[in-house]
Amino acid sequence: MDCDRNVIIGGVMTAKAIAGISSIQMVGNGSGEVIGKIFKGKNHTVGSILHGNICDGEKIIDEVIIGCEGENSYSINCHGNPIIVENILELLKKFDVKIVDAEEIIENLAKEKFGKNIIAVEAETAAAKAATLDGAKIIQYQTKMGLLQTAEWLKKHIDLMHIEDIKVAIGQVLADSKIASYFINGTKVVLAGPPNSGKSTLFNYLCGKEKAIVADVAGTTRDWLSAKIRLKYIQAEIFDTAGLDAALSSQNVIDEQSQRRAAELAASADLVLYVTEHRTQNLEHRIQNKEILVFNKCDLGGNVSVDGFKVSAKTGEGVKELLDGIESALGVADFDLKKAVCFTDRQRKILEQSAESRCQKEVKDFITELLNG
Ligand SMILES: Nc1nc2c(ncn2[C@@H]2O[C@H](COP(=O)(O)OP(=O)(O)OP(=O)(O)O)[C@@H](O)[C@H]2O)c(=O)[nH]1
Ligand SMILES: [Mg+2]
Structure with missing residues (x-):
């Protein structure tokens, strides 16, 4: 504008x-x-x-x-x-x-x-929308130090650097930016797993209210529900989804859709809590990367041989450890707020393009664009 x-x-x-x-x-x-x-x-x-x-x-x-x-x-x-x-x-x-x-x-x-300091201009609107105070602090830091300083340093020294070293430096900024975005925008955490494992019960426990229907019937949840909760460091939007069951996909149109939606939500999550029963440990639909395993109903007993969090959504046992585990898995628990990160789509796209560059000159042009708009 x-x-x-x-x-x-x-x-x-x-x-x-x-x-x-x-x-x-x-x-x-x-x-x-x-x-x-x-x-x-x-x-x-x-x-x-x-x-x-x-x-x-x-x-x-x-x-x-x-x-x-x-x-x-x-x-x-x-x-x-x-x-x-x-x-x-x-x-x-x-x-x-x-x-x-x-x-x-x-x-x-x-x-x-701020005139031509475009990073400072972008920071004003971004900080006003930040989901946490730490998110706003991260953004403000980029306007004098952080991103501004790193970009200016790169621009000055780029001709003396090896292209691969430049890419590593930019890759680090992008990786840190992903974690910073959890402070700035919040994060998306999806509860997925087999039917009847207690996803909706855990969802309700985390929201602090009886928002989702809970029943001892497999396939209770069909449409997803979401709620925003405050963790120790960040804000998370949590999603309750339909129990994953391959047999349901072909049963009827509604089940087919709820299966598809659950899978899509899990795929788009920053983190999946794969909730399975402590006793049965059904891991058939695991999302593998970006997931943590939650063994629910631990109040009913049983042994677990796989790494994960033992919880009871009914009594609350183990839930505090699970919440800490979510923030550790996302990398926010020990994140240094004074890191160089990008915080707008414009900045991210430019950095991604510069990480793909073939020569110093190309990177220099991108960094100039990053600084001058
Ligand atoms: N003992 C015990 N029962 C639980 C626990 N969590 C859930 N349940 C019970 O397990 C049954 C299923 O719980 P839901 O929360 O509806 O399970 P779900 O995973 O959402 O099920 P779908 O929506 O069908 O996928 C209900 O009868 C709950 O009361 C728990 O930690 N301990
Ligand atoms: Mg449910």
Whole structure:
């Protein structure tokens, strides 16, 4: 998106919810004149905070506090009632203010603030959406050190480096970025395994509520369910799926679909918890890579010969260890937050392309693109 200062943009910066106050931001050349036409109160100067009314002609819309943050940047802090907010936005439209979403405004303000440091500009919007505080910290670190520093260093020294060493360095950044993305975006964990093994019971235990139907009947779950849970370091979206059973695939259209969906979800997961009964240890549908084995119903006894987590979704035994195991398997438990990582699709694509490069010159061009946009 280009930052055209001659178009005045405005939008709501606070979440859409019932709230005491809302904040509407307006940026672009001529914003001050718009404020002059709709605000009745003291004259505004840069840096001032004013109390007064937003008016449509003689009609008062709301009593507000206006922050004059720059010559062409204003925040209108009004009451949070959505009708008031809507009325102010409608009024702004009358003065040719283009209403956009908060992300576009943040990006515009960041472009103003950081100019050509595109990584810092991208960081502003990405950090606002980060799923955890550590995720936001990782992003902020990339704007001065981390990715910025690594890219600048590579650009400077690339001609003296062997192409294979460059690829190893870039490969490391990409591998670390995958783990960083769990802090930034959260992770997808899928419960899969044979029917009746206790997947839905475990899902409910992890969510802390009876969300999924549980029954002592194989094939209880057909459509998948998901819920977001907070682990020690990251946020995870967990999915409960239909029990995997080859015989069900050809039984009828619904079972065929639920089998396919379960397999697709498992394939797209960051991590699969393969849940099987402690006593039977049915490993027929294992996903092998990116999975951990969960031997459920350990309260009923039995011995396990394979590595995995012994749990009881009924009593909660072993679940804490399982949760720690999830974060260890994803690599977040001991992840150094001060690593160089990429955090947008643009950055990732450029790094992936540079890792495929055949010569230093090609890599240099990609790194220049990474830094300059
Ligand atoms: N004793 C014991 N019973 C359990 C445990 N976990 C689940 N069960 C029981 O096992 C039966 C099946 O549980 P579900 O959670 O519905 O199993 P599921 O894997 O979701 O089954 P499908 O949806 O058919 O694939 C229910 O009767 C549960 O109460 C456990 O840890 N211990
Ligand atoms: Mg189920």
